[in-house]
Amino acid sequence: MTKITLVGAGSAAFSMNVVKDLCLTKGLAGSEIALMDLDNERLDAVYSMAKSYSVAMGANLRISKTQDRRDALMDSDFVIDTVLVGGHEQQEIVRSVGEKHGYYRGVEAVEFNMIQDYSTTFQGYYQLKFFMELATEMEELCPDALLIDVANPEFEAGTLLAREKKIKVASYCHGYLGWIEVAKALGLDPEEVDFQVAGFNHNIFLTRFQLGDVDVYDLLDEWIENKSQDYWSNYKQKNEFDIHLSRAAVDMHKLYGLFPIGDTVRSGSWKYHYDLKTKQYWYGEFGGPDSEIGWARYLNTVKERTEKIFALAGHSGSELLSDFPPVKSREQIVPLIDSIVNDRGERFVLGVRNDSAVAGLPSDVVVEIPVQANQKGLSPEKIEPIPERLTRMVLFPRLVRLEMALEAFLKGDRSLLLEILYRDRRTVSDVQARQVLDEILTLPFNEQMRKHYS
C-alpha cells in the first residue's frame, strides 16, 4: 500500500487534480492519501470534497486529513509539497515595498536571483526554511520517501536539499508542457513529435524537436520567417501566460540557439522588462505575467478559481463528478507515482540532481530534464548538447545567482542580501538598497527573517 502525502493540501485546485488523477489510476488503487494543511477550514473543505469525489468514483482510496505534519509524513512513500509560505498576500506586500523603492517588477532570472521580483527573492527565505524543516522531518519519519516539490523556487530549493539533506527529491513544474503549444502553433500533432528539454527550472530550452526525420526547428524557422509577424499582429492570447511564441521567445531563440520553453520566456533578460510598453511589445497585450496588467490578472484568476472550488464544498458526490469531470489532468504527478510504484519506466520532465546528465554543469545542482521513472528511481535520459552561448549567457549567470542566494540563506548573512541588491540593475544608490532591505525586514510577518539575517 502506497502512502501519498500532500503538504499544503489547502491548495484546492491542485489537490483536487491529484485526487481525481488518483481515482483514475488503477495501479494506485488502495493507496492512502494524507491531506495536510495548517488552515483547518480549507483542509476540511478539500477533505470532504476529496472523500465525496472518491466515493462517487467508486475509487479504492483511503483519504485522511491532519494539521500535524509529522502525522502526515509518517511512513509516507511520496510527499508532495505545494506550500507558498505567506501566500500571495505577503508576496504582494513585499513587492509593493520593492516598487516603492524603485524596484519595478519584472523577471530577470538570468541576471538576477529568482523568478519574479523581490517578493520571492527575499521571501525565498521562508520557502527555503520550510523545505529544510520538511526534509529534516522526512529524514526521520519517512527516510525512503520521494519528495515531489511543486513549490517555488524549485531550482534553489532542489539544489539546497540535494546538497544538505539525505532524502530523495524531484521537482515538478508544468511549464515544460509549453512545448506542446509550440508544436500546435506549427500545425503539428504533439503526439507525433519527439521533444527534449533541458536546463534549470524556469530556464529550460528545447534540446530536441523532431517529427520523424524532420527537424521541427526547421519548421519553426520557417514559421518565424513567414508567419510570425502575422501571428504577433493577430493572435488572441488566451491569457497572460500564453507567451510561448511571443516576440521574446523568438528573440531568445535567435540569441541562444535553442527555443525557450514555459516560464523561461519570462526571464530572457531585463531588455524585455524596462517598462510596461516594453513588456507589451515582447509579450503581447497583457505584457506577460510579470507586468502590472498580467500579474493582476493572474492573482485574480487564482482568487476566482479558489473561491469557485470552495463554493463546491457542500456538493454531493454526483455534483462533484460534473464539477470535476473524470478525465485525467495534464499534471504528471500521479502518473509519476504510478510509474515508480508499478515500475512502468515512463518518461517525465523533472528537476533532479545533475550528477553528469548535463555536460558542462556542476554535479551538485538540480537540472530539469526528461527522466525515466521506475521502482529503482529516476534515470536521466541522454541529454543533447546545449550550445555554449546558452550555457555562458543563461545558465552560468543563473547559477551564480543561486549560489549567492543559498549562501545568504545558509549563513544568515545580511550583508550578502545587500550585495545581491547592489548587483541588481535597479539599485542606483547605497541608500536605496539599505532602505528597501530595512523596510522589507521590518514588515511584521518578516520578524523571523529579520532575526535570521541580523
Add this chain to the structure above:
Amino acid sequence: MTKITLVGAGSAAFSMNVVKDLCLTKGLAGSEIALMDLDNERLDAVYSMAKSYSVAMGANLRISKTQDRRDALMDSDFVIDTVLVGGHEQQEIVRSVGEKHGYYRGVEAVEFNMIQDYSTTFQGYYQLKFFMELATEMEELCPDALLIDVANPEFEAGTLLAREKKIKVASYCHGYLGWIEVAKALGLDPEEVDFQVAGFNHNIFLTRFQLGDVDVYDLLDEWIENKSQDYWSNYKQKNEFDIHLSRAAVDMHKLYGLFPIGDTVRSGSWKYHYDLKTKQYWYGEFGGPDSEIGWARYLNTVKERTEKIFALAGHSGSELLSDFPPVKSREQIVPLIDSIVNDRGERFVLGVRNDSAVAGLPSDVVVEIPVQANQKGLSPEKIEPIPERLTRMVLFPRLVRLEMALEAFLKGDRSLLLEILYRDRRTVSDVQARQVLDEILTLPFNEQMRKHYS
C-alpha cells in the same frame, strides 16, 4: 644571443625602463633589442635616447629600430607588446559618446566586461584584433618566442591567444605590486613578508600573507579595527591609483574573505561607482582612477610624462644618466627574461594559462599567479585555495563576461554586442542601447570595427 623586441616602443617611459633595466642586467649582455613602432617620430626619439643611454652606461646591447613589425619579430626570443590601438585619444572619444548616452564612467569588471567603461569594451575589438595579428606573425617568424603582454585587456587577450594561437604567452601587469603598499601601511618590511596573489588580471586577491609564523591577515584585521578610520580621515593619497587601503578595498576584503590587490580595488562592483560622491567615499578625494577627477589626472600625468621624456630626446649620454638614474626599475619584465635565459628559477606574478593551477576554474583561461621562470618555461607554484564566495561572486561572473566578449569578437556578432549592453545596468531602454552602439560604430576611426560587426 637573445633578441628582445618591443612592439609599441614609442611608449617612451616604458621603453626607457626596459632599456635601463637591460643595461643593468649583466646576464643579458650582448642582447639585441629591437624597437618597433609605427610612429616614426616617437620611434626615432626613443631609439636615439636608448642608444645614447646604453653607450653612456657602457652596456653591451645591440639596439635597432624599425617600423616594420615583421622585421622586428623575425627570430625574436621575447616580444613585449605595449600597444593601445588608437591610444587614449580614441578611448576618450568613445567614452564621451558612452557618457552622452547615459553610460556614466566606472569600472564594473566583475559584473561587466572589461576594465574601464565602453572605451575599452568596444575598442577592445582593435586590441584583440591586434593581438591575433601579432600572434599569427609570431607563429611564422619566431614560433618559439615568448610574448610578454603588458597591454589591456590582458585577461581577454591572454585567454584568446591561449585558445586560438600556438605561441607562448605571458601577461604582465604591475598592479600586483600593490601588496607592497599594504605591507608598508601595516608597518612591515615587504622584504620579510611572504605573499601570494591569485585570480584573473585586475581581479587578484592575496591568497597568502605571512610574516614568519604570523598571519599578516591578523595584523590587517587589527589595522582595520583600530586604525582604518583614522587612516581614511587623514591619509594623503599620493595619486588617484593610491587606493590600496581605501574603504573599497576593506569592504571587498570583508565580503570576499581575501584582500584585493592593485586594480582589483577599482572593480568591486557598481556599488562603489554610482556617482562621483560615492566614488570619493570609497576611493578617497580623487574618487579613484575611474572618476571624472581621477581619470583626468591620470591622462594629464601620462601626457606630462610623455612630453617630459621626449623633451630629453636631444640630451647627451651623461645628461640621460641623470635623467634616468641607473637604478633598476620595479618592473619585472627584464628580470623575467633574465631568469628564463639564465635558468634562474626566480618568482614572478604573471598571467598564464590556468591548466590546473587554480582549482575550480577552467583550464583554458588565463590566471594571474606566481610562477617560477626558467629555461624550460613558467611553472605555477601551488596556489592556496580561493574562498568559494569569491569564486562565485567575482571570478565566475567575470569569466562569463570574458566569454561573451570573446564570442562577440570571434563571430563578429553585432547582436551580441547589443546583448552585452542589455546586461549593463546603465541601459534603461532598447533605444538607448542601439543608439550608443550605432554612434560608436559610426565614429570615423571605427570603420573596420563597423564592418567586422555588420
